[in-house]
Amino acid sequence: MVLKAFFPTCCASADSGLLVGRWVPEQNSAVVLAVVHFPFIPIQVKELLAQVQKVSQVHVAVLGTWCHRQQEPKESLGHFLEGLGAIFSHDPWLQLCRERGTRFWSCKAYHQVSTTPDKSIEDQVMLIFYDQRKVLLSWLHPPTVLPDCQAGDTTASAGGLADIFDTVARSEVLFQNNQFDEGPVRLSHWQSEGVEASILVELTKQASGPVCLLLASLLSLLSAVSACRLWKLWPLSFIRRKLSTCEQLQHRLKHLSLIFSTQKAQSPTQLMKKANMLVSVLIDVALGLLLLSWLHNNNRIGQLANALVPVADRVAEELQHLLQWLMGAPAGLKMNRALDQVLGRFFLYHIHLWISYIHLMSPFIEHILWHVGLSACLGMTVALSILSDIIALLTFHIYCFYVYGARLYCLKIYGLSSLWRLFRGKKWNVLRQRVDSCSYDLDQLFIGTLLFTILVFLLPTTALYYLVFTLLRLLVVTVQGMIHLLVDLINSLPLYSLGLRLCRPYRLAAGVKFRVLEQEAGRPLRLLMQGITVLCAFLPL
Amino acid sequence: MEDERSFLDICGGPLTLRRRYYSSYCREFGLSSARLSLRSVTAVTCTVWLVAYGLFTLFENSMILSSAIFITILGLLGYLHFVKIDQETLLIIDSLGIQMTSSYASGKESTTFIEMDKVKDVIVNEAIYMKVIYYLCILLKDPVKPHEISQVVPVFQSTKPRLDCLIEVYRSCQEILARQKATSASP
Numbered sequence: 204m205v206l207k208a209f210f211p212t213c214c215a216s217a218d219s220g221l222l223v224g225r226w227v228p229e230q231n232s233a234v235v236l237a238v239v240h241f242p243f244i245p246i247q248v249k250e251l252l253a254q255v256q257k258v259s260q261v262h263v264a265v266l267g268t269w270c271h272r273q274q275e276p277k278e279s280l281g282h283f284l285e286g287l288g289a290i291f292s293h294d295p296w297l298q299l300c301r302e303r304g305t306r307f308w309s310c311k312a313y314h315q316v317s318t319t320p321d322k323s324i325e326d327q328v329m330l331i332f333y334d335q336r337k338v339l340l341s342w343l344h345p346p347t348v349l350p351d352c353q354a355g356d357t358t359a360s361a362g363g364l365a366d367i368f369d370t371v372a373r374s375e376v377l378f379q380n381n382q383f384d385e386g387p388v389r390l391s392h393w394q395s396e397g398v399e400a401s402i403l404v405e406l407t408k409q410a411s412g413p414v415c416l417l418l419a420s421l422l423s424l425l426s427a428v429s430a431c432r433l434w435k436l437w438p439l440s441f442i443r444r445k446l447s448t449c450e451q452l453q454h455r456l457k458h459l460s461l462i463f464s465t466q467k468a469q470s471p472t473q474l475m476k477k478a479n480m481l482v483s484v485l486i487d488v489a490l491g492l493l494l495l496s497w498l499h500n501n502n503r504i505g506q507l508a509n510a511l512v513p514v515a516d517r518v519a520e521e522l523q524h525l526l527q528w529l530m531g532a533p534a535g536l537k538m539n540r541a542l543d544q545v546l547g548r549f550f551l552y553h554i555h556l557w558i559s560y561i562h563l564m565s566p567f568i569e570h571i572l573w574h575v576g577l578s579a580c581l582g583m584t585v586a587l588s589i590l591s592d593i594i595a596l597l598t599f600h601i602y603c604f605y606v607y608g609a610r611l612y613c614l615k616i617y618g619l620s621s622l623w624r625l626f627r628g629k630k631w632n633v634l635r636q637r638v639d640s641c642s643y644d645l646d647q648l649f650i651g652t653l654l655f656t657i658l659v660f661l662l663p664t665t666a667l668y669y670l671v672f673t674l675l676r677l678l679v680v681t682v683q684g685m686i687h688l689l690v691d692l693i694n695s696l697p698l699y700s701l702g703l704r705l706c707r708p709y710r711l712a713a714g715v716k717f718r719v720l721e722q723e724a725g726r727p728l729r730l731l732m733q734g735i736t737v738l739c740a741f742l743p744l
Numbered sequence: 745m746e747d748e749r750s751f752l753d754i755c756g757g758p759l760t761l762r763r764r765y766y767s768s769y770c771r772e773f774g775l776s777s778a779r780l781s782l783r784s785v786t787a788v789t790c791t792v793w794l795v796a797y798g799l800f801t802l803f804e805n806s807m808i809l810s811s812a813i814f815i816t817i818l819g820l821l822g823y824l825h826f827v828k829i830d831q832e833t834l835l836i837i838d839s840l841g842i843q844m845t846s847s848y849a850s851g852k853e854s855t856t857f858i859e860m861d862k863v864k865d866v867i868v869n870e871a872i873y874m875k876v877i878y879y880l881c882i883l884l885k886d887p888v889k890p891h892e893i894s895q896v897v898p899v900f901q902s903t904k905p906r907l908d909c910l911i912e913v914y915r916s917c918q919e920i921l922a923r924q925k926a927t928s929a930s931p
Contacts, residue, residue: 204838204839204924204927204928205769205838205839205840207840230839231839327769329769329770329837329840331840363860363861363862364859714855714856714857715857716843716845716855716857717835717837717840717843717857719770719772719835722766722767728767728769728770730837730840735857
């Protein structure tokens with residue numbers, strides 16, 4: 204197999220020194236993590252590596268030498284570097300060298316079996332450059348190994364490149380030494396100019412502990428209250444099921460308890476989920492506060508309350524017109540006069556009751572609206588759910604009409620089907636769940652046929668009422684459905700992932716790609732490894 | 745080492761195969777199809793604008809003309825960015841993997857990389873679509889059962905070369921895969 208050497212791009216311009224990293228024998232690849240510069244004392248280097256190995260469980264060792272010939276070639280340096288192979292023995296021993304003036308590198312790999320350098324091995328080394336910062340930040344490595352795994356189990360069966368990324372990710376402690384430390388050993392890696400951190404992030408991390416604890420306890424108290432037995436009593440549980448506001452509030456409570464839970468996220472997908480939820484809650488609250496400020500400006504609530512009663516009146520008037528139309532000859536159809544009048548008058552009286560109820564409530568509407576408008580500070584989704592519930596309550600009479608029409612129609616259809624069976628001399632066998640033949644008496648047949656004809660001739664009237672009220676109910680349901688769709692959109696849009704895709708695309712890397720760099724015959728092949736950004740891989744909903 | 749040869753695709757259009765041998769274990773094959781011709785762009789634009797002008801004389805609404813212009817521009821941009829693939833490249837590196845890149849006419853590149861551990865074999869398969877056509881595909885191993893095939897990944901799906909071109913690519917890939925199998929079999 205070709206020997207692959209993964210070399211960090213930040214060390215390409217570093218001074219000469221020792222290569223420190225991990226050797227993966229299954230893939231014949233050497234992952235270089237840092238370069239140790241001269242002067243150094245071998246004992247101290249070995250101590251540092253042992254320390255790093257103990258903390259990070261990564262088998263870090265000295266892999267070879269790195270020579271950056273910026274000045275005239277020093278032959279003594281060459282011999283000195285070869286001599287180091289005897290002090291830090293590693294199989295195979297790499298020698299990377301970069302000439303001044305050419306962009307091409309030379310790599311030699313020596314195996315301990317042969318004492319003389321085998322020139323033919325040079326062709327078989329492949330250099331792959333990788334950006335340490337991007338690999339660490341893009342979470343291409345598999346999730347953290349559970350602590351109860353064996354310490355020697357570093358090659359957990361994540362084969363291939365995932366192993367390489369895992370190595371880089373777990374050697375974080377090696378990257379903590381930077382050039383401003385007064386340590387005995389001078390290292391070069393992506394953080395050697397100084398550990399990358401931001402004050403705000405560190406402060407937030409310190410503050411988030413107690414804040415999360417406090418909020419988590421508050422939220423658990425709220426959840427306990429909402430789950431207590433009182434709510435399971437009949438009227439309250441029924442109202443709770445029907446109102447979409449309660450459902451939305453519960454949904455949000457669940458989200459918040461997930462965000463502020465004291466457990467750290469186990470994997471990148473969970474972290475993304477939490478972040479998406481947090482951003483969605485924040486945007487929701489921001490929109491809700493905007494809505495609140497708009498409502499309380501210019502006495503809009505008063506205007507709304509004043510407009511509500513006339514609108515309800517108008518709807519009732521339109522319904523009355525519709526019923527008058529049905530009681531006449533709707534669309535040219537001839538209805539059964541008696542049934543028509545009965546149904547029409549029944550529904551008209553219902554509307555009259557409803558209107559009186561609305562007029563009774565009208566002095567209190569403004570207060571109710573004002574208090575309900577305050578709930579918009581809990582979020583735009585809560586305000587929209589309340590709007591949907593208000594629409595449901597205001598169109599309750601349409602729902603009632605639909606239920607009456609549907610029940611009547613249902614009864615009629617059952618009656619018709621049963622009498623039709625009687626007409627043909629058959630019967631429904633409840634035990635066997637099938638239609639059986641049956642011999643009826645003459646008087647049974649007579650009455651049955653009479654009733655059948657009556658029902659058949661009354662069918663168009665009932666069917667028309669059923670059709671009209673079902674269509675009205677569908678209209679109301681469509682409007683409510685659109686509002687719920689909007690609420691779901693706000694709840695589940697992954698804005699954090701979208702923002703990350705726009706601003707920091709390397710965080711969403713879901714694969715790698717290779718680019719062959721300029722190459723000269725006889726020199727080792729050089730490749731550049733980069734991440735591929737994919738939006739869909741990190742969209743947990 | 746680099747060389748170029750011309751071939752034909754399934755429909756008879758011209759293709760160019762560019763082979764680069766970086767080393768004995770790394771090869772790249774780039775298949776480029778014909779670029780977007782000015783003639784077809786002009787023909788489509790003229791048709792759309794003539795139809796729009798006809799509708800304009802019928803309805804006397806200038807929105808029709810501006811919307812026709814918008815549609816033409818957006819359609820062309822969308823076609824260049826999402827549909828028209830100029831070049832497809834296959835890069836095969838022994839003991840690392842196989843990488844397939846598609847470059848669109850607008851410069852967008854979409855890359856897929858498959859690690860060598862997952863690759864079982866590279867084969868030329870035939871399909872029957874009005875006539876017999878051949879396509880190159882990569883067979884992937886099932887992680888649970890290593891002797892079974894879990895997925896078939898076709899290569900060069902937009903450029904669709906004919907069998908003679910595929911044979912060249914197939915032979916080179918098999919050389920590298922044979923090396924890979926020989927070195928992985930020996931301890």
